Amino acid sequence: MGATAGAVWGRVEQQDFRSRVRGTLLGAAVGDALGAPVEALTLPRIREAYGPEGLPDLAPAYGRRGAITDLTQLTLFTVDGLIRAQVRRDTGAWHPPTDLHRAYLRWAATQRDWGPDERRKDDGWLAREEWLYARRDPSPVCLLGFADGTMGTLDAPKNPGEAGAEAAARSAPFGLLVGWEPQLVFQLAVECAAQTHGHPTAYLTAGSYAVVVHALARGESMDAAVQKALVLLAARPGHQPVTEALQQALAAVRTGPPSPALVEELADPGTADRLLAVAVYCALVGEDVRQGLCLSVNHSGPSKAAGALTGGLLGALHGETALPPAWLAELEGRPTLLVLADDFALEMTQGPALHSPNGAVPGWLARYPRG
Template sequence: MTGLWGRVEQQDFRSRVRGALLGSALGDALGAPLAGLSLDAIRAAHGPDGLTGPAPAHGRRGRVTAATQLTLFTVDGLIRAHVRRDTGAWHPPTDLHRAYRRWAATQHDWGPDERRKDNGWLAQEEWLYARRGPERACLTGFADEALGTLEQPKNPTARDAAAASRSAPFGLLVGWEPALVLQLTVECAAQSHGHPGASLSAGALAVIVHGLTRGDSLDSAVQRTLGLLGARPGHQPVTDALQRALAAVTQGQPGAEAVEALAPSEGDAEHVLAVAVYCALVAEDVSHGLRLAVNHGGDSAAAGALCGALLGALHGETALPAAWLAELEGRATLLEISDDFALEMTQGPTLHNPAHSAPGWLTRYPRFSRASGQ
């Protein structure tokens, strides 16, 4: 794939990578202040139009939740997987699990362990060492070295949207075929969320992002995703939710009531996905779509994160609201890892190969860790 990238294609890809990751974080931060609130409570607190812009959560405006933390470690794990391929070792789910274990350390350690050079640069970011409402399934799923698999998933009843909320980066693997993107995402989701509604929603989100990053329309990306989902056991709730989202586009003016109708439960992943897809389809611009996505009684932060990833991948970085970006926690880290991911995907063999590697890149993304036993 690397040899096919021209300068314009590289710039477009980098813009979409930045758009997806920053957009997801913006939606996450926008929805964070609304956690646990019904639509009536949101309107009572923020006025009849609901929340219309960033509000304080976790101490200030622009603060992100565990969803963005985990998304960053997803990107880190994907880069590390590609770097480790030089060694002949190629099992991305293991590399993602190790990345999520590094996230788990941020949830109980006081700060970075300077002695762990094999952790790479992301785990040295001090601002990530804060607990921001992680779902219990994530904490238990990544609590030990045991790798959840599709045959033996962790937390088989966990159906919330936390796995989907961290899964947009899988869709940025544009050199992969969509079916492989779906398979990898579902395998990695099962490391914490074993219910098919949760793991397949994560996979569906990734495949839609994959289509958008390749230049498809949102409708086309959803249709392709529906085709791939049909072959997976337990797909029907996710398929039905996506089809309801598509149908809702033609059923009246976009608004909070339409969003509420797509989210009959407070947090089932497929309903959160449906809200995100609907809001992205009807969005006049990114800020409009994100406002729609968070103003409902369900999981506002997750819906915002998913919708932001979709709109960012669709439109690129420059479509994101600049005033919101200015206040976004971790913006510099998000930009740095976005550009590293784009560099790895477009120029990886020039950065590292079995014969020669750039030392700086291997310092940032080490091939081995103590957890690997190598």
């Protein structure tokens, strides 16, 4: 693992990488879908509705079981943006934050328009997926961040007071850039988070989460992955809340059996750093993926973001085969998720063969235009 774009990947490496890419994207989506029905409920209300153990399974939201929300929509467009950034690299006009911003603007169009506009030839295939035009309570912070087409930067971030977890919850794909150095993964996730969430707690949480996913996708342990994030955080102004949240998550693991009360404590007050702590804790203490995900959504905070963050970690750690098959069978948009995951894995391992300056596959450039 850790091969660069120009390196030779062995078959076993490619299969492992594809499994972790699929696991990360499907895991985040399943966690999002699991948390969606209880997003607005306190823990007492969750128990009143689903029993003393809380929500144990997928439940209806938006008229069906397994429905994803805006968090998964944005994660898909993050992947799309990363693939297109790699494709554009051949042109010499390479600035990944700009390519990601363009992708997020395509997502914003899905929240305004009735359906795909076939006249926009440069939109690529993902923006033509009609099911993505459903509005699933999109975050006002994200809608505002992408409303005027101006890209937020670290020097001039959008919504500088916003410390929520929506930006972090779309950042798992940055961690799948396994050929990049961790500090570059951190920086890209931070810059892209600042396009909607300008508070240091929010964008540093996004960077930290991406680095943890990055280490897991390279085959490292959860503890080692968190330590890498802590090292990179230490050099960043405003890191203290995120650092303390990660340290509290690690300490909570040593306090006894998994506890909803501990999750409730870690999650409060629902900011990005706190939900990252929930995700790390639940990924560490869950006996399996199902238990870890259920633990992550049964609290009074933002359940869908906590579930998405946890699912991304567990998927990167264990790969797709560890995810509950019954949940995957009901997951909305699963075919699209799988195609995009496999395209991402293909781009990262075989990109030069798809669009080098000396030759290109026309079908690939139609799917991921350079424009």
